[in-house]
Amino acid sequence: MTTLPLTPASADHGHLHCGYFERGECRSCALLETSYGQQITDKETWCREILAEAAPREWLPTFAGGVRDFRNRAKLAVGGSAGQVTLGILDQEFHGVDLRECGIQAPAIRAVIPVLADFLDATGLEPYDVSARRGESKFVHVTAAPSGELMIRFVVRTQHGLDVLRSRRAQLIERVPDASVVSVNLLPEHKAVLEGSREEMLRGESLRMNLDRVDLHLRPQSFFQTNTHVAIGLYNQVAEWVDAVESANLWDLYCGVGGFALHCASPSRRVTGVEVSEQAIESAKISAGELGVDARFLAGDATEFAEANLVTSADATGPAGVERPDCMIVNPPRRGIGARLSAALESSGLEHIVYSSCNPVSLAKDLARMPSYQVAQARIFDMFPHTKHLEVAVLLERR
Numbered sequence: 001m002t003t004l005p006l007t008p009a010s011a012d013h014g015h016l017h018c019g020y021f022e023r024g025e026c027r028s029c030a031l032l033e034t035s036y037g038q039q040i041t042d043k044e045t046w047c048r049e050i051l052a053e054a055a056p057r058e059w060l061p062t063f064a065g066g067v068r069d070f071r072n073r074a075k076l077a078v079g080g081s082a083g084q085v086t087l088g089i090l091d092q093e094f095h096g097v098d099l100r101e102c103g104i105q106a107p108a109i110r111a112v113i114p115v116l117a118d119f120l121d122a123t124g125l126e127p128y129d130v131s132a133r134r135g136e137s138k139f140v141h142v143t144a145a146p147s148g149e150l151m152i153r154f155v156v157r158t159q160h161g162l163d164v165l166r167s168r169r170a171q172l173i174e175r176v177p178d179a180s181v182v183s184v185n186l187l188p189e190h191k192a193v194l195e196g197s198r199e200e201m202l203r204g205e206s207l208r209m210n211l212d213r214v215d216l217h218l219r220p221q222s223f224f225q226t227n228t229h230v231a232i233g234l235y236n237q238v239a240e241w242v243d244a245v246e247s248a249n250l251w252d253l254y255c256g257v258g259g260f261a262l263h264c265a266s267p268s269r270r271v272t273g274v275e276v277s278e279q280a281i282e283s284a285k286i287s288a289g290e291l292g293v294d295a296r297f298l299a300g301d302a303t304e305f306a307e308a309n310l311v312t313s314a315d316a317t318g319p320a321g322v323e324r325p326d327c328m329i330v331n332p333p334r335r336g337i338g339a340r341l342s343a344a345l346e347s348s349g350l351e352h353i354v355y356s357s358c359n360p361v362s363l364a365k366d367l368a369r370m371p372s373y374q375v376a377q378a379r380i381f382d383m384f385p386h387t388k389h390l391e392v393a394v395l396l397e398r399r
């Protein structure tokens with residue numbers, strides 16, 4: 001197995017030269033014409049503007065995401081025709097555009113795309129034709145761990161696709177021995193989504209994402225930060241904040257597979273993670289068991305959990321048998337934590353909250369709902385280079 005170098009944070013503030021972009025075949029990296037250094041400056045200006053009302057006391061230096069090789073996950077549309085499939089995106093007429101040389105993907109993903117295209121060719125499965133609503137293969141999702149191990153998921157339309165792929169499992173594993181997880185996802189509906197709800201495992205259960213201090217376990221339908229190097233930087237920054245405020249009892253809401261909670265766990269700290277996906281919670285429990293840390297993971301809605309369990313007295317426990325925290329991490333989806341959870345936090349009396357957000361606009365709205373908190377420090381993490389998206393984390397202190 002090959003060990004991949006992690007993308008250096010700021011080694012190259014230049015350009016990524018991309019033939020697909022220059023030929024107008026793929027515009028997903030919309031900012032490619034702007035130098036990477038300028039992209040960061042522009043994101044800083046924009047993010048500071050959006051968070052101007054919250055007036056952070058201090059902005060820490062932006063954590064850069066790298067110019068190439070930074071994405072640990074590719075969601076490849078299958079196009080072309082049986083025997084000549086393309087793996088990449090579909091153009092406006094729904095014709096396949098092959099992106100096997102895409103420079104932002106982790107090298108292990110780039111290396112496996114041609115192998116997967118050949119494999120799909122050999123199956124004879126028809127790519128799904130969006131206009132005619134006919135065909136079988138819709139997408140291939142590939143995730144790469146730093147170790148080089150891969151999770152490969154084929155998204156097909158019918159049971160026939162599943163049966164064919166299952167019958168060729170051995171050939172796939174022979175061609176891609178690093179594929180420690182292989183699954184088939186069924187998406188029978190003609191819908192503009194990337195996967196369906198039914199997942200059939202062909203090999204393994206979860207991909208071991210070996211980060212520098214913690215191994216996380218990722219199952220097919222769980223969320224994972226798309227830039228491994230930046231994710232490590234984010235988890236370490238938040239752990240540093242949590243250490244600095246000497247939290248002994250920490251909650252991590254929207255915990256996913258436990259990235260924040262497990263980086264913050266320590267012999268002097270109890271951590272509790274809450275997440276709606278039961279699969280992600282199972283993964284987090286496995287990681288906690290391996291690390292031997294004092295961590296509890298519960299499946300449920302973050303807002304309902306907080307409303308029911310943020311009891312006021314320090315020595316009482318809520319209905320889930322969980323003690324009141326002294327610090328809280330929240331890392332919601334793009335919509336933010338919303339009015340109800342913001343209100344619960346505003347009246348919680350907690351001294352410190354860490355909010356990590358992939359959407360500064362919803363973050364600003366949520367912060368405006370929590371006037372008792374001052375942003376002590378803020379830091380941008382460039383999780384999504386060459387796009388206008390970013391992650392921003394803030395440490396909140398009760399005024």
Ligand SMILES: C[S@@+](CC[C@H](N)C(=O)[O-])C[C@H]1O[C@@H](n2cnc3c(N)ncnc32)[C@H](O)[C@@H]1O
Binds near residue numbers: 225300332
């Ligand atoms: C941005 S991800 C963060 C995951 C995790 N903190 C990490 O670093 O990988 C947001 C997570 O919130 C979960 N989620 C979405 N709605 C939720 C809800 N109402 N209650 C709890 N978790 C929820 C999603 O399943 C997803 O894992």
